[in-house]
Amino acid sequence: MEWEAPGYTEVKQIGAGASGRVVLAVHDETGIKVAIKYLSERWRHDPVALARFRAEARLLTTLRDPNVATFWEYIQDTHGAAIVMELVNGVSLRALLRENGTTGPEAALVVLKGSLLGLARAHSIGLVHRDYKPENVIVREDGASKLVDFGIAVRQGTISQPEGTPPYMAPELWSGQPSSAATDVYAATVVFFECLTGHRPYRSTEPSVLGYQHVHAPVPAHDAPEPVRGLILRGLAKDPAARPVSAETFVAELEEAARAAYGEDWEERGRRRLAGLVLLLALLLPVPQAPAAPQVTTSLAQTVFRSARGVRAGAVKMAMGTALATLVAVTVVIVMANRDRETPFDPVAAAPTESGIPAGLPSPPPAIPSETPEETLTEDPSLGGLPSVSDPASDTAITPATVSASPSTSADSTPAVSSSPTATASTSPTPSTSTSPPVSTSPTPSVSPTPSVSPTPSVSTPSVTTPPVTTVSGLRLDGFTVDGTAAGAVAGGRFTVTTSGIGPIVMNATWRVSGQVVHEERLPLSDATGYTRSLRYVLPDAPCGKDVTLTVSTTPAAPGGARSATVSVPECPTRVTGLRVALQMAAAPGGTARARVTMTASGTAAVPVTAAFSVNGDRVATREATLSGRTSYTRVFSHAFRSRPCGATVSVRVLAGGRTATRSARVSCPPEVKRVSIPRAVLGDGGTATASISVVTGNERPVRLNVAFYVGGRLAGSKAVPLSGETSYGTTVSHTYARVPCGTTWLVRATTVPRAGNGGASYSGKTPACEPEELPTEDTEEPSEQPTKDPSENPTESPASPRPDDPGTVD
Missing domain, CATH: 3.30.200.20 (Phosphorylase Kinase; domain 1)
Known part of the structure; x- marks a missing residue:
């Protein structure tokens, strides 16, 4: 077992x-x-x-x-x-496709939308289904669908051994990349394609070939109807980033495309189409559709069992006085259940009763396997509450018979039992008597063993009386809760009603959000004196920060009138749905970094935002702000550096509502020379020019100093001097001229690369003027004029020594 x-x-x-x-x-x-x-x-x-x-x-x-x-x-x-x-009372989408091939575009869109909404809920809590396929979509009798089997679901971003059903696995799973919401969007689109065309986009039976097709083969969108090809191309994109960012986004695109192609009522027609396809496979439903009339509900079955137990107990007591009355109470039966052996039975109606079997009656049949309909007890109002029973071994409905007896009836006599699917009970107050009652069978049921009947004068069928009007004696509402704060939150409660009889009453339920009626229900109840039911309503809009009220009343009214319960739903926690950041540095020589943050949120509640600035990975500043009152924001955070971080990498990391966005940029600083000057330059006797040069820069990046030497306006030589690592430089540059004529202008010029703010600097000078040349002179006879001798002509003669015949000069 x-x-x-x-x-x-x-x-x-x-x-x-x-x-x-x-x-x-x-x-x-x-x-x-x-x-x-x-x-x-x-x-x-x-x-x-x-x-x-x-x-x-x-x-x-x-x-x-x-x-x-x-x-x-x-x-x-x-x-x-x-x-x-x-229990989702429906059939799998795989069964629908196997039976019909395709569903039609509107029905396919309905399936895709429902699946995407279910996946979106999973994605909102960080889960990826990973095994979305037709077998895991159950379509109900009303055309709605539900998603099942999260057996291999994982957290978003998880890298694990690839798992799933190969025909529906996204390219990233074949290549060992992490799972994401886009992974489920891909699988849902494959199923959508299959609903439209009757086959999957890639159909190889060889796993390696199938994987290659998913990763590299073109999307065969041309096989699908033209209005939805755009959805297929989006959903089956090879790159996860090229697919819709979320299942919710894909739903919006789907609805827009569906309205444009098939009109505003596309979803209603699609649901009707799915409901019709499910109806064709009704035998596959876990719980078959109840027959139109009479309707037997679980509550009725429970009530009937209570009535049946009472009737059987009464039958036992009646057997003490007359066995015939007992026989009537047990043999008056009617079938009110589905006779199809393949249809499941109602386990509540099939449960055994607590009372025993009257003496002299055959034992009940052994337990019936679950695939075979078991005995179903119901209550036939026309028989004054006697139970009716279906024979699970026959399609024949055994109906109440007219039973007659007389004092001359022997103990071995068999009462007349008329069996016919269309026979009705005889309610004549004066039963007929016969010593050898006829047996009419059409068809003839097998009755074994035959109970012994003691002679009795007569059995009269009680007359049917009109039951009194049922009133409501009690009404209670319990356990009202609201599960969730977003759209799709479930509000549920339970009511209990007690009545004075089993006549029909009506339960009225009204749902209000902030005092506005959003939904009403009417629930007919009958055939019991007490009822307990659960009420459930899916709120289409988020009830965040609102009061949700359920009011129940009855017709006829209960003592004290209606009952109400209210739940105050807390404010919705605002969820950040999108976060982006752009980073910009001010133009040189500026040193301010600006981070432009764009954020979208699911609500208007406050969202704290933090922007952290770093230089080469080291945090240097943090900016914070709290954004509220809207669902989309653009905010600029800035930080001014003392000096421009030339050559460094500046980054910003933004945190908001559990999401993170980062950006970085490398700061480039063009070289800059503020000023160049030549404070002093000289030309020595040996023809060597020396210049002292000063250079002031705006940063420490390398600078090249060029010095040129000119003589007489012509370049005589040049030198290049590299400078770096400082912002102020003083250097001396020399150059020796080969020949510097007298009376000639010389010049030193200094420039830089990059060009200095003042362009450049120069320093000039002039060599001494040349002495005039001596002209030749003639000798004269004048004795008074003596020529001056050059001492160099006679080195032995000192110019200060007088001649012997010179009287000399007296100081």
């Missing part, structure tokens, strides 16, 4: 795979049908597989969305492990 989750009764298996099985079950306490996913016995003893199963349950607790199957609970003991989920 396979382990079953305690507190649940298994009805039938609805799916199986390598990791386990999925069954339809009933919660014993409430009678609600659920789907239970059991981990297979093979993997239950594997610690890794068991841990993964638990992890799936944990992440499902955070997923509350109308487009995702709701998680109930996780059960694990020494005998097994199970995840209890909401």
Whole structure:
């Protein structure tokens, strides 16, 4: 025997795979049908597989969305492990495609939209599904769809062993890159393509070839209808960055394209189309559609069981006085259930009663396997509350018969039982009597064994009386909660009603948000004296910071009137949905860095923003601000450096609402020379010119000093001197001329590369004038004039020594 989750009764298996099985079950306490996913016995003893199963349950607790199957609970003991989920009464998208090939464009768009909304909810809490495929999309009877199976979901950005179903795996999974929201967008688009065309975009059965196609092959968008080709090209882009940034963004693009191509009511037509396709596969539904009339609900079945127990107890008592009355109470039966053997049965209606079987009656048949419809008890109003029972072994409806008896009836006589699918009960107050009653069968049921009947004068059928008008004696509203603050939040509560009878009443439920009516429901109730129901409504708009009220009332009115409950929903935590930053440095010689931040948010609540400036990785300044009141912002943060950080890398890192954006830039500073001058220059006797030169720069970058020497306006020589590492320089430059004529102008000129602010500097001078040349003179006879002798002509004769005949000069 396979382990079953305690507190649940298994009805039938609805799916199986390598990791386990999925069954339809009933919660014993409430009678609600659920789907239970059991981990297979093979993997239950594997610690890794068991841990993964638990992890799936944990992440499902955070997923509350109308487009995702709701998680109930996780059960694990020494005998097994199970995840209890909401039962989605529908068929898989794979079954629809297998049966019909395609769904049509509008229905395909509806499936894609619902799936994207479910994926968006997962992405909002940082999860990537990674295994989106038709098998994991369940389409309900109303055309809505839900996403299931998060067995291999991971956190966004996780790099792990590639997992998933190959035909739907995005290119980044084939190349070992991390998973992201774009990974699920790709898989959803593959399924969308399959719904439109009846085949997948890439169909190789060889894994290596299939991977190559996903990574490199062109997108075959031409196979799809022209109006949606743009969506396919976007969703199947090879580069994740080229796909829509999120599932929510893709939904907006989808709706715009759908309205343009198919009109405003495209979604309604698409849902109708899906509902019709599901109807064609009604036999595959976990819970079949109830027949149009009569309708038997779970509450009715529970009420009937209570009535049936009372009737059977009464039958036992009646058997003490007359066995015939007991026989009538048990044999008056009617079938009010689906006779198709392949259709699952209602486990609540099939539950055994607490009362025993009257003496002399045959024992009930053995338990029927889950795939075979079991006995269903219902209440036939025309028979005054007697239970009716269907024969699971026959399609024939056994109806109440006219039973006659007389005092002469022997103990072995067989009462007349008329069996016919269309027979009706005879309510004649005067029954007929016959010693050998005829047996009319059409078809003839097998009655064995035949109970013994003691002679009795007669049995009269009680007359049917009009029940009194049912009134409401009590009304209570409990457990009203609002789960979530964003759009799609679920508001739910539970009401209990008690009545004076089993007649029909109407429950009215009204939902208000900040006093405005957003939804109303009317729920007819009958056939019981007490009802407990859960109410649930998915709020289409975010109720952040608002009061949500549920009011219930009854018709006829309950004592004290309506009941109300209110939940004050806290303010929505504003989520940053987009963050970008651009960095700009002021033009040289400026030293101010400016960071332009663009941010979008999901709400108007305050969002703190921090911008940190760094130079070569070292933080130098932090700027902070709090933005509120809007959903989009542009803000500039700046920092002024004392001096321009030439050649360094300046970066800014912006933090806002859990998101981060960074930018960096390398600061370039063009060389700059403010001034060059020559304070002094001289030309020595040896023809060497020496110049003292001063250079002032705006930074420490290299500068080249060029010095040129001119004589008589012609360049005589030049020198280049490199300068760097300082902002003020003093240097001496010399040059020796080969020949400097007397009376000639010489010049020293200094320039720089880059050009100085004053252009350059020069210093000039002139050599001494040349002495005039001596002209030759003639000798004269005049004795008074003696020629002056050059001492050099007679080195032995001193010019100060007088001649012997010279009388000399007296000082």
